[in-house]
Amino acid sequence: MPELPEVETIRRDLVPLLRGRTVRDAWISPNAPRLAQLMTPEAFCRGLRGRRIEDVGRRGKYLLIHLDGGLTWIVHLRMTGRLQHAREGCPDDRHLRAKFKLDDGGWLCFIDMRKFGTMWLVDDVDLVTGKLGPEPLDETFDVAAFHGSLKRRSTAIKAVLLDQTVLAGVGNIYADESLFRAGIDPRRAANRISRPAAGRLHEAIVEVLLEAVGDRGSSFQDYVDARGEAGYYHLKVRVFRRTDEPCLVCGTAIRRVKVGGRSTHFCPGCQKR
Ligand SMILES: [Zn+2]
Structure with a gap:
């Protein structure tokens, strides 16, 4: 699942490709009825058409595509969502859930096998990200x-x-x-x-x-x-999904346990209770 570094990488890739572009057309697949949040897929696509992209930001795992008129197009990739730019149309992929045509002929394609990905079109970003804690790479992370x-x-x-x-x-x-x-x-x-x-x-x-x-x-x-x-x-990871492999620091076998329902990997030698 994409976390901060993955979403930040996508953001940095998209800034030069999207800044200043206008969304010419928008389409959401009928098999992705929950992709657009708080409005129907039709209203979402209608709301995006003709909008100019001013910048691409990020908050936690949310991508924030700032549009003219004070609107923000928010994207959360969840488990398997991919947001890819394509010069010549979106790939013919059966997991393609949405596509957006830009005024320079490029496309933004949303591919999502598991279909948990979500998008919003809002005036007020806080409606979606208001409860998030501090950004770990900001000075606000004290x-x-x-x-x-x-x-x-x-x-x-x-x-x-x-x-x-x-x-x-x-x-x-x-x-x-x-x-x-x-x-x-x-x-x-x-x-x-x-x-x-x-x-x-x-x-x-x-x-x-x-x-x-x-x-x-x-x-x-x-x-x-x-x-x-x-x-x-x-x-380069040192413990994640290295179950039973030797710790790179002390040689102890990495263990996997469930914590709060999630698979958790740690070294019993280096991480004492
Ligand atoms: Zn160790």
Whole structure:
């Protein structure tokens, strides 16, 4: 599932391709009735036609395509969504759920095998992203405030990192990698994490996300960038999906457990309870 580094990679790819373009036409497949949120697919497409794209932003895992007239086209890729730019029309793919024709002849294509992807067309972005926690790569991601939000939660730290109201954009891959780097057991109660450990975790989250953005994200399964190409960070992960393989630091076999219903990978040698 695309997390912050993957969505940020797509955003950076799309900025030069979309900025200043006008949406000439929009089409949503009849087999994707839940793609457009808060309005019918027809109203969504009608609302997009003729709009000029001013910029492409991001908030957590949400892509924000800012349009003229103060409108924002928000895209969430969920599990398997791909937002790809194509020069000569969208691929003939049975999972193509929507396509958008631009005034320079290019296309934006939304391909989504599992169909969990969602889009909104809103005046007020907060309607969709208002409850998100701080952006981990912004100055707003403050160690003291982060430690404070951990103090208020007694659930496992891994589950808290996935809570988008605590921190925006971190998912399963980068939560496991950050906890490994900080030497924290993912099952540990968030409110039992000391101030120094919270500081290490804060630093690890920023480092891991920046490295993954630098490597254009991780392509364990479906993820590709806006040009249809895979990222590289999955080649560098230290624990995620390395179950039973030796830890790169201490040699202990990496373990996989369920935390809050999600597969969680950690090194029992480096991440003590
Ligand atoms: Zn280890």
